[in-house]
């Protein structure tokens with residue numbers, strides 16, 4: 001293949017990243033055939049669903065898939081064929097935190113990356129550009145190269161690139177259409193640079209070249225971990241300040257606004273919350289902690305670990321506030337939890353703060369009513385069973401009800417907790433909610449989205465993260 005002329009792309013991994021990313025490539029590059037492959041048959045079936053009931057909820061995604069599926073975008077479980085036909089392969093498989101063995105609880109589990117890489121080496125019968133799309137520890141590309149070179153056929157050469165993904169769930173399509181930057185890391189050899197040019201040309205179909213940053217492989221890999229660590233650090237910083245606000249009567253929204261007005265700090269990502277969730281922040285920071293420790297940099301490791309510890313503290317603190325405010329006991333009381341996803345506009349629940357809160361409420365023997373506009377019920381049961389290994393699912397189901405609307409969840413509740421910032425929670429009929437709740441009717445805003453004054457006027461007792469006593 002002549003570098004610069006990518007005409008067939010295969011993406012291994014049809015998840016939250018592989019699916020949207022490569023669907024957008026297909027939409028923007030009608031001259032390139034894109035095949036997204038996965039070992040998970042039901043996921044692929046959902047991507048191919050004739051009614052477009054796609055496996056992930058992401059605003060705008062359906063339109064993208066409708067625009068090119070069957071034209072130059074294909075979803076398949078035939079991983080080997082996808083590999084063989086492609087000249088460029090994205091590896092976009094999951095890289096969760098290791099659950100056992102060396103580095104358990106911190107290091108990334110690279111088993112899926114390794115299996116995908118070994119598959120490429122085993123079945124490829126022509127040269128390929130292999131692109132790390134998954135978030136991986138620094139120098140993973142080197143391991144991939146060793147595996148590929150030790151197992152490949154004589155006529156195959158592999159050039160490895162790092163091209164980490166920066167999309168955020170809920171805004172993935174907008175982020176992909178108009179990325180702040182595309183980052184491509186390559187070896188600084190003529191072959192490495194040629195492969196980098198080939199991938200650059202793919203993105204240049206819709207991203208201006210001044211936003212396509214090309215760097216060395218290791219810088220690219222580390223930049224992804226660094227970007228997530230620094231974003232999460234901002235949230236932990238603002239959440240740490242929210243505790244000071246609650247103790248002093250300052251208002252965290254005002255503080256964040258004032259601080260963010262400094263152009264060196266900037267206004268984004270300073271929203272205090274019940275704690276960050278999502279599949280990546282915690283995992284990637286722990287990965288950075290592990291990397292720092294492996295490099296004998298314990299002070300650096302401790303620094304980043306504190307970002308995760310502050311997040312745990314924020315969740316614990318919030319649960320405790322609920323119990324304390326309800327006269328030190330929630331046993332037998334009804335708590336409505338609005339929002340189960342880790343953020344608005346996604347059905348993803350991975351590491352959602354909501355799960356931790358509900359686990360804490362269950363440990364206090366409260367009754368919980370949950371409403372979320374997107375999360376499938378089976379997912380909620382799965383997450384709660386995993387979070388409460390000491391409770392059989394049957395007894396969880398006795399204490400938890402999943403409701404069809406926010407209003408249903410609040411009916412006869414003693415307290416209402418906003419755990420996810422879904423827009424519809426701002427537009428609830430609060431008068432009706434108040435009428436149907438037990439009194440005093442407590443509201444806990446873990447996302448700073450409610451009109452506190454309005455709620456107080458109705459009669460609610462309101463507690464907001466990062467604000468002194470506003471009841």
Ligand SMILES: NC(=O)C1=CN([C@@H]2O[C@H](COP(=O)(O)OP(=O)(O)OC[C@H]3O[C@@H](n4cnc5c(N)ncnc54)[C@H](O)[C@@H]3O)[C@@H](O)[C@H]2O)C=CC1
Nearest residue numbers: 013014015016017038039040093094095112116134135165
């Ligand atoms: N979820 C997100 O918003 C973002 C995730 N990332 C990173 O992207 C990577 C993928 O994340 P997600 O898409 O969220 O994961 P995911 O779990 O949604 O999808 C991964 C997919 O890979 C498939 N897979 C695993 N091994 C395979 C193999 N050997 N052959 C074929 N398919 C295989 C799995 O069946 C699964 O469907 C991770 O490294 C993550 O850290 C990066 C930026 C954003």
Ligand SMILES: O=C(O)[C@H]1O[C@H](OP(=O)(O)OP(=O)(O)OC[C@H]2O[C@@H](n3ccc(=O)[nH]c3=O)[C@H](O)[C@@H]2O)[C@H](O)[C@@H](O)[C@@H]1O
Nearest residue numbers: 165166167168169235269270271273276277278280342343
């Ligand atoms: O590597 C990844 O997986 C991705 O992780 C994050 O994206 P994501 O986790 O999808 O969503 P975010 O918008 O970053 O939100 C993460 C969590 O932080 C919380 N958050 C966010 C912003 C804020 O100001 N306050 C706050 O509490 C959100 O509610 C959510 O629970 C990054 O924003 C992406 O750039 C990155 O690609």
